[in-house]
Each structure stands twice: as structure tokens, then as C-alpha cells.
Amino acid sequence: MTLADYRYNDLIHRCFRCGYCKFPTDWEDVTNCPSYARFRMESYSTGGRLWLIRAWLNDEIPWSDNLAKIVYSCTSCKNCVEKCPHTFNVDIVNMILAAKTEMVDSGKLPKSVKDFLQNVQLHGNPYGLSAKKRADWMEGMDIPAFNGHDYLYYVGCEGSFDTRAQNAARAVAKLLMSAGISVGVLGADEISDGNEVDMLGEEGLLEELASRNIAQFLKMGVKNIITLSPHSYNVFKNRYPEFGGDFKVFHYTQILPDLIKTGKIKTADKSDMRITFHDPCFLGRWNQEYDAPRKIIKAIDGVEFVEMAKNKKAALCCGGGAGNFFTDFLGGSEDSPARIRVREARDVKADILAVACPNCLTMLEDAVKVEGLEDEIKVRDISELFFQDLNE
Ligand code: SF4
Ligand code: SF4
Numbered sequence: 001m002t003l004a005d006y007r008y009n010d011l012i013h014r015c016f017r018c019g020y021c022k023f024p025t026d027w028e029d030v031t032n033c034p035s036y037a038r039f040r041m042e043s044y045s046t047g048g049r050l051w052l053i054r055a056w057l058n059d060e061i062p063w064s065d066n067l068a069k070i071v072y073s074c075t076s077c078k079n080c081v082e083k084c085p086h087t088f089n090v091d092i093v094n095m096i097l098a099a100k101t102e103m104v105d106s107g108k109l110p111k112s113v114k115d116f117l118q119n120v121q122l123h124g125n126p127y128g129l130s131a132k133k134r135a136d137w138m139e140g141m142d143i144p145a146f147n148g149h150d151y152l153y154y155v156g157c158e159g160s161f162d163t164r165a166q167n168a169a170r171a172v173a174k175l176l177m178s179a180g181i182s183v184g185v186l187g188a189d190e191i192s193d194g195n196e197v198d199m200l201g202e203e204g205l206l207e208e209l210a211s212r213n214i215a216q217f218l219k220m221g222v223k224n225i226i227t228l229s230p231h232s233y234n235v236f237k238n239r240y241p242e243f244g245g246d247f248k249v250f251h252y253t254q255i256l257p258d259l260i261k262t263g264k265i266k267t268a269d270k271s272d273m274r275i276t277f278h279d280p281c282f283l284g285r286w287n288q289e290y291d292a293p294r295k296i297i298k299a300i301d302g303v304e305f306v307e308m309a310k311n312k313k314a315a316l317c318c319g320g321g322a323g324n325f326f327t328d329f330l331g332g333s334e335d336s337p338a339r340i341r342v343r344e345a346r347d348v349k350a351d352i353l354a355v356a357c358p359n360c361l362t363m364l365e366d367a368v369k370v371e372g373l374e375d376e377i378k379v380r381d382i383s384e385l386f387f388q389d390l391n392e
Contacts, residue, residue: 001102003057008095012054014088017047021080032083034317034337035073038330043070046080053099068110071099073329076199077317078285100201112327117202124192125157126326135187137166143173146184152222153183156229157192158358165358168381169228172252179264195235199322214245224248226255230282230357253292253356260299268386271302276350279315280357293356296382308344316341320359338367345377353379
């Protein structure tokens with residue numbers, strides 16, 4: 001593989017490391033690219049990463065584990081796409097993804113990336129857990145198996161397997177059922193959606209997962225899908241059509257506002273709570289959905305909604321995207337993006353840091369613990385705000 005063969009050969013040289021993507025408004029502020037915020041080294045910035053990729057493809061530097069870690073520490077958050085003022089900005093993340101694909105094809109990957117991909121290939125989830133455990137989240141719940149319902153509720157790997165995210169999966173299911181929505185689930189038959197393998201550059205595995213999911217959905221008569229995770233929402237909406245899967249896809253936060261308005265679900269009283277919202281990259285920057293989650297929070301009785309300084313398209317990524325919730329290239333420092341983000345929530349004196357993504361939920365809740373802020377801030381999925389406590 002040489003630069004001449006690289007898909008973005010005619011573009012990658014156009015990044016001249018001007019740095020606007022790092023320091024867009026304030027030279028003191030480096031918290032736009034989460035990997036640059038974490039390492040504060042040019043090689044971990046957007047421009048540095050693109051230059052290293054170009055040097056590697058030009059045979060000016062060899063592949064190394066370090067180079068791979070730098071490439072894989074990109075969370076695909078798209079903050080640089082918003083901040084780079086140049087016309088090629090829409091392809092920045094695509095260029096990094098193409099470099100990841102080159103690494104996948106050459107078999108030269110960091111161990112944690114290899115483990116992630118192998119686990120999905122062998123077990124259908126990144127954790128390497130038995131596929132039979134995929135339905136554990138719904139144990140004791142009376143939620144029907146999908147059988148021609150109006151909507152399929154697709155839970156995804158984090159909501160199915162991660163014990164904290166399972167609570168959000170249950171909360172969304174309870175809300176949909178209590179509103180009388182015709183909805184069913186796949187339970188243990190659910191298959192990984194493929195968003196993260198796509199963001200790790202494994203195009204073959206994405207195609208395999210997409211084909212299997214689409215075949216299953218079509219066979220069962222699925223037309224409309226509600227997802228727990230913005231990651232599933234993104235891949236179903238934006239990648240599945242090219243594999244023949246044209247479904248109507250909703251993130252659950254896009255369904256709830258109408259259910260509130262028509263009185264089909266009641267919000268719990270959160271009197272005197274100050275709530276802020278962390279935009280998930282795959283709902284916000286990837287799909288421009290900024291309003292729906294805010295509408296829901298603002299409809300909750302007694303809530304004072306407050307924005308963090310960085311919000312909507314300027315929101316800082318939690319650091320968990322593109323498989324980083326598992327590979328953890330950005331962890332282990334007070335400058336880990338999740339820790340910076342919870343300090344931003346603390347700075348606006350939020351009682352609750354609301355999220356709408358199971359990845360953000362686990363990343364930010366862990367960060368609150370490490371920061372010692374458990375008495376000050378609770379991290380809650382928006383769906384959990386409808387209940388007085390987590391186990392209700
Ligand atoms: S990605 Fe854009 S803003 Fe960032 S260094 Fe390159 S050219 Fe400059
Ligand atoms: S997508 Fe996010 S993590 Fe990747 S280079 Fe751009 S700002 Fe940095």
C-alpha cells in the first residue's frame with residue numbers, strides 16, 4: 001500500500017496543520033479533539049495524525065504500535081470536522097477511518113483493537129461474553145419478542161451486556177410499553193449492529209453484520225426501528241441502506257417528546273434539580289439531532305436545564321467512541337476526556353449530567369467516581385429521569 005493507492009491520496013496533503021481544529025476560539029482551550037486534550041502532543045491532534053498517516057503511506061516512517069495507537073485514539077467524534085475551516089473537512093474522519101482499514105487489512109493492529117474485533121466476530125459482542133447472555137437485560141420484564149410489531153426496539157451490545165447500561169435499556173423498554181407502543185425485541189437473537197467495527201476500519205465485518213441483520217429484519221417484517229444507542233442509530237440510518245437495508249430508524253429520544261406531549265408517558269418529579277446534557281457524538285455531530293433530548297429534559301417537572309460551555313456541535317466527546325470504551329487509549333489521566341467533561345458539568349453546578357447513549361453513560365459515570373464527584377453529580381440516561389430511582 002502506498003500513498004498513490006490510498007483512497008484519499010488527493011486530499012490528505014491538504015491538511016497543513018494550521019491548528020484551527022485544536023484551538024478554534026481560545027488558545028488556552030485544547031479540549032476539542034479528545035485525543036489531543038488527553039495527550040497534548042501534536043501527533044495526537046487531528047493535523048498531526050493526518051501527517052503521520054501520510055508519512056506512513058509515503059514510506060517515510062514505518063508502521064509501529066505507537067503509530068497504530070495514535071490512529072486508533074481518534075474516537076471519530078467529528079469535532080475536527082466542525083472546527084476545520086477548509087472544504088475537505090467533511091472527509092477528515094473518513095481519511096482516518098481509511099488508515100484504520102489499511103491497518104486491519106495488513107493485520108497490524110494494537111492488541112485491544114484485535115481483541116475487540118475478534119470478540120465481535122466470535123461472540124457477537126466486544127466483551128467476549130456468551131451470546132446467550134444478550135437477553136439478560138430483560139429478565140423479569142414482560143416485553144414481547146418481535147412479531148410484526150410496529151417497532152423493533154434494538155438494544156445493542158452495551159445495553160445488552162453492560163450492567164449499568166442495562167438499566168437504561170430497561171428504562172426505555174418500560175417507557176415504550178407504558179405508552180402503549182406496539183414494540184417487540186429480538187432478545188438473544190439480536191446481533192451486533194456493526195457501528196464500532198466500522199469505526200475501527202473493519203469494513204468486511206461491518207458488511208457481514210449488516211447483511212445478517214438486514215436479512216433477519218426483512219424476514220421478520222421489521223419496518224421501523226427504535227434504538228437505545230446513537231451508535232446503532234447511526235449505522236442503521238447511514239450505512240445499512242448501501243447494503244439493502246432501508247428501515248425507518250429513530251433514536252429513542254426522538255420518540256419520547258410526542259409521548260410526553262400526548263400524555264402517554266409521565267415525567268417523574270425532579271423538583272429543584274439542575275440538569276445538564278452531554279450530546280453524544282453519534283446523535284449530535286453525526287446526525288444533527290440536538291433538540292429532541294433537550295425537549296425531553298425541559299419537559300420534566302421542576303427541572304432547571306443548564307448548558308455546559310461546550311454544547312451541541314461543540315460538545316466534547318466522552319472519549320468512548322470508535323471502540324475506545326473498550327480499547328481505552330484515552331484513559332488513565334486527569335486529562336482523559338470523560339474526566340474533563342464531568343468537570344465541565346461540575347462547573348455549571350449540575351446535579352445531574354444527563355446522557356442519551358449507553359457508552360457515554362458508562363464512561364461519564366466512571367469518570368465521576370474517579371473525580372470523587374459522586375456526592376455532587378449523578379450521571380443518568382435521559383430514560384432514567386422518568387423514574388424516581390435507578391431500580392424502580
Ligand atoms: S484538519 Fe483542518 S484545521 Fe486541523 S490542522 Fe488540518 S487543515 Fe488545519
Ligand atoms: S474525530 Fe475527534 S478524535 Fe478524531 S481527530 Fe477529529 S476531533 Fe480528534
